[in-house]
Amino acid sequence: MVHEFPVRVYYEDTDMGGIVYYANYLRYIERARSDWVRSLGVDQNAMREEDGVVFVVRRVEADYVKPAKFDDDLLVRTVVKAVTGVRLIMTQEVRRGEDLLFQAEVTVVCLGEAGAPARLPANIRHRIH
DSSP: OEEEEEEEOOGGGBOTTSBBOHHHHHHHHHHHHHHHHHHTTOOHHHIIIIIOEEEEEEEEEEEEOSOOBTTOEEEEEEEEEEEOSSEEEEEEEEEETTEEEEEEEEEEEEEETTSSBOOOOHHHHHHHO
């Protein structure tokens, strides 16, 4: 499963040199994951209220390859790498055209109300496969 999410670099995303500030790539990939979950028909508010579980990022391994700059049109590509009972592992790339700018492997886990690992609801697991 592949999801693509467009991002435009705004002035507020950049440092004094007009280069995207490194932490903003994490914001871009977070937006892309949220959009991907929404596109699957998953309401994260309902998941929290009805199932008592939420998604949280457990781990990010990131590589900054090339800089993005003010006013660039970027595309965040999300690919599911693995799904377990409580964990999703995704690869995410940020590209400007054909140029790879940033890539990350992100592990997201499902937590219950007490903060302990919880099983991903079955209806969500089925939508991801």
